Amino acid sequence: MMEVASVLYGREDVRRRVEELGRTITGDYIGREPVLVSVLKGGAMFLADLIRELDLPVETHFMAISRYAGAEESLGRVQILLDVQTDLAGRDVILVEDIVDTGLTSRYLLSVLRARAPASLELCTLLDKAARRIVPLAPRYVGFDCPDAFVVGYGLDHAERYRNLADILQVHDLAALRLDPDALVHLLTRAAA
Numbered sequence: 001m002m003e004v005a006s007v008l009y010g011r012e013d014v015r016r017r018v019e020e021l022g023r024t025i026t027g028d029y030i031g032r033e034p035v036l037v038s039v040l041k042g043g044a045m046f047l048a049d050l051i052r053e054l055d056l057p058v059e060t061h062f063m064a065i066s067r068y069a070g071a072e073e074s075l076g077r078v079q080i081l082l083d084v085q086t087d088l089a090g091r092d093v094i095l096v097e098d099i100v101d102t103g104l105t106s107r108y109l110l111s112v113l114r115a116r117a118p119a120s121l122e123l124c125t126l127l128d129k130a131a132r133r134i135v136p137l138a139p140r141y142v143g144f145d146c147p148d149a150f151v152v153g154y155g156l157d158h159a160e161r162y163r164n165l166a167d168i169l170q171v172h173d174l175a176a177l178r179l180d181p182d183a184l185v186h187l188l189t190r191a192a193a
């Protein structure tokens with residue numbers, strides 16, 4: 001029987017990579033005070049870990065969006081449910097995403113943020129699923145180049161589950177998970193590490 005999912009990036013790989021990203025971003029923004037904007041809910045966990053690796057004063061903000069039905073037809077347009085609570089004009093803004101897949105969501109959010117006239121605007125994503133890209137989009141900061149597979153854990157969900165997995169798992173049998181959304185619940189234990 002096919003294993004439903006297996007560890008793609010373990011918690012220790014993630015910790016090390018987030019630490020490295022933090023060092024890189026710190027070096028790039030030295031003397032500045034970037035505004036990090038994260039997208040709920042998936043990006044929240046990455047943001048929380050990333051900012052603790054930044055040796056800089058930073059501001060953090062959250063956006064919450066809801067996708068219109070048939071995201072591809074709407075070309076990534078989303079409804080903004082929660083917006084940044086500060087003026088971004090002249091600021092150094094970094095959009096922090098959990099994953100860039102087709103690129104439609106990030107491209108839309110970048111266009112929304114760009115319209116607010118920041119001094120600079122960069123995209124930082126933990127996972128980059130470049131093989132699935134519909135629109136050309138190259139994030140400035142990438143945690144991992146992710147294979148073309150469905151992943152869960154460390155903020156990423158399937159049917160709102162598994163955001164609290166410490167590891168990032170690659171789902172091999174998405175049909176089985178759709179049939180039984182709780183198929184991976186047994187992995188939510190420290191012993192699974």
Ligand code: IMP
Nearest residue numbers: 100101102103104105149150151156157
């Ligand atoms: P986009 O296709 O780049 O617009 O990505 C849209 C959103 O789809 C991401 O922000 C995630 O919330 C979700 N997503 C894409 N790929 C995955 C995945 O492998 N696991 C969980 N969520 C995903």
Ligand code: MG
Nearest residue numbers: 042156157158
């Ligand atoms: Mg999701």
